[in-house]
Amino acid sequence: MNTRQILEDLDKHAAEFNFPVLDNAYVEFAAARLSAFRGAEDWLIVFEVLGFSTREVGFVDDLYAYGSCVAKGGFVDAEVPIASLPQQPLFDAETNECIADWSRWSVSVGGDKMSFAPTREEYAEAGIMIDRGPGPGTLTEIELLRFLVHRLGERRLFMSDQALLSHLPVCKGLSKFVQTTRWQHPDVADEERPSKNISIASLVEALAQRDPSLFEQGHPNTDWKFWVQTT
Amino acid sequence: MLRAAKEEMPALPVVWGESVLPLAADPVLLENRIRAKSQLAENSRQGFQLRSSTLRWASSEVKSRTALGIRGTLYDEGIGSRCTGKERDSESGLDEFGARYYGSGLGRFMTPDWATTPIDVPYANFGNPQSLNLYSYVKNNPTTVGDPDGHCPDGCPTPEQLAAGNQFSQNVFVGAAKGLWNMVAGTWNTGAELLNAQTAASSPTGTPFGVPTLPMAQPANVTQAVSGAVAQTAVVVGTAVAESGAGSRAAGESTAVPQEIPAGPSARPTAAQQSAINEMGEAHGCSTCGATTPGTKSGNWVGDHQPPTALNKDGGPQVYKPQCLQCSRQQGGQVAAAVRAAKKQDQPQQ
Numbered sequence: 001m002n003t004r005q006i007l008e009d010l011d012k013h014a015a016e017f018n019f020p021v022l023d024n025a026y027v028e029f030a031a032a033r034l035s036a037f038r039g040a041e042d043w044l045i046v047f048e049v050l051g052f053s054t055r056e057v058g059f060v061d062d063l064y065a066y067g068s069c070v071a072k073g074g075f076v077d078a079e080v081p082i083a084s085l086p087q088q089p090l091f092d093a094e095t096n097e098c099i100a101d102w103s104r105w106s107v108s109v110g111g112d113k114m115s116f117a118p119t120r121e122e123y124a125e126a127g128i129m130i131d132r133g134p135g136p137g138t139l140t141e142i143e144l145l146r147f148l149v150h151r152l153g154e155r156r157l158f159m160s161d162q163a164l165l166s167h168l169p170v171c172k173g174l175s176k177f178v179q180t181t182r183w184q185h186p187d188v189a190d191e192e193r194p195s196k197n198i199s200i201a202s203l204v205e206a207l208a209q210r211d212p213s214l215f216e217q218g219h220p221n222t223d224w225k226f227w228v229q230t231t
Numbered sequence: 232m233l234r235a236a237k238e239e240m241p242a243l244p245v246v247w248g249e250s251v252l253p254l255a256a257d258p259v260l261l262e263n264r265i266r267a268k269s270q271l272a273e274n275s276r277q278g279f280q281l282r283s284s285t286l287r288w289a290s291s292e293v294k295s296r297t298a299l300g301i302r303g304t305l306y307d308e309g310i311g312s313r314c315t316g317k318e319r320d321s322e323s324g325l326d327e328f329g330a331r332y333y334g335s336g337l338g339r340f341m342t343p344d345w346a347t348t349p350i351d352v353p354y355a356n357f358g359n360p361q362s363l364n365l366y367s368y369v370k371n372n373p374t375t376v377g378d379p380d381g382h383c384p385d386g387c388p389t390p391e392q393l394a395a396g397n398q399f400s401q402n403v404f405v406g407a408a409k410g411l412w413n414m415v416a417g418t419w420n421t422g423a424e425l426l427n428a429q430t431a432a433s434s435p436t437g438t439p440f441g442v443p444t445l446p447m448a449q450p451a452n453v454t455q456a457v458s459g460a461v462a463q464t465a466v467v468v469g470t471a472v473a474e475s476g477a478g479s480r481a482a483g484e485s486t487a488v489p490q491e492i493p494a495g496p497s498a499r500p501t502a503a504q505q506s507a508i509n510e511m512g513e514a515h516g517c518s519t520c521g522a523t524t525p526g527t528k529s530g531n532w533v534g535d536h537q538p539p540t541a542l543n544k545d546g547g548p549q550v551y552k553p554q555c556l557q558c559s560r561q562q563g564g565q566v567a568a569a570v571r572a573a574k575k576q577d578q579p580q581q
Contacts, residue, residue, distance in 0.1 A: 016561065055554075
């Protein structure tokens, strides 16, 4: 399978929407990360998409994987990057509506309890406009998550390499090849295909050549502000 | 296991310049899957275009398929099967059963059942509410039951046999059956009825005496699940993901649990609604692909809003169906694309 065939394969996955759609109608987008791994034989491309799933009513880190050690490329799993605390829940137990107060809230990140009392200015620094008074139900889940991404950085919220690879147990002996949160992601919902995308095409080429320097970021569009939520 | 399979594979022509990128684990399987899924995805996209009232027709070629919808397309282009065993009219695409014509794309007869003997509900088995739908085909159980003449699945009583019985008793049975039907359908399928009402112009799902239909009654297998999904042609998005029978529910299972529940009043399911969604998922599997596990960390089935909120511009009634996580993600992409396409259509021409 040459790079053209691999890109065609990725195109097919994209055509089936079994490829990250950063403005997925059911997952409000906060951040994404692209990782590539290479071994003596195997290669692997993994996308993580951090967001809030409106249908599951929960925070998710969606994992999409493609590679020689992945029998069925595409969506693999969704991890839970942050969770609500039982003592200070973010969601109403009956209605599942968000009851977070923008002025004070707590979450569990990787098992660690974290409390925040941000100001409007701090939200603004994260690109989030808070134009209402404090109180229960004044902060949406995606605002909370985007603030966390800004405050903690993606590293804290995405999976460790070990955790990531644990979802793909067949992939062994791989070394990290490329990892970035800034690249030009194809606009799948607008029918842009990975083969026509400079970042994806160059990554496949880089993997084939075993030369990470061939990877091109293009015009990075993985900031959440680039994607208009369609729900 | 995949590793073992891979090691047994012959060397592949994997060349990019001087470099090599090996193929994914099982190339034959992968290619077959890609081909099959690609076709399904294509059908799904075309079907979506047909079904979304917010989108205009993509082409006259697509438009010409409206009579059959996705299932008809699959049958005509892919399987080529006349699984009913009846002759198909090449012009209309309908199967000729003698008494009536059957539309495989809709999974319904085109006209209500009838009988030479005057009777309230021809060929009905009052112990089986499925038989009260005068448009349904073999009580929505095509894998195990045949229909020889367009009137009646194998073994059902003839109108003559019923007419010979006690008319009073029969009326009592009819009333009871109607009551049961209304209770079940009214309680669980209110949304579906309303949605069917939206599509009544194109889908003859009503009955002469006002008994609500069971629009998506108990898909018996994946094929029927796809068929059933297509029956809701105007409201279901992104259904043609079904890949195989593996993992799907067996015929006749879990008939007591509804296929869908009304959604609302808010955009997300309440705890009680989530509980009901989980119950439906456990009973019937994913409404899109038939998967028997939800794939979520929480163990909850995803509540599939139909029609999707983003496409429900009129704010019409919605229902919840259980869906697995994989299908939900793919459908979310489809909806995003549909919304984007609709926005493009709505933009004034420059």
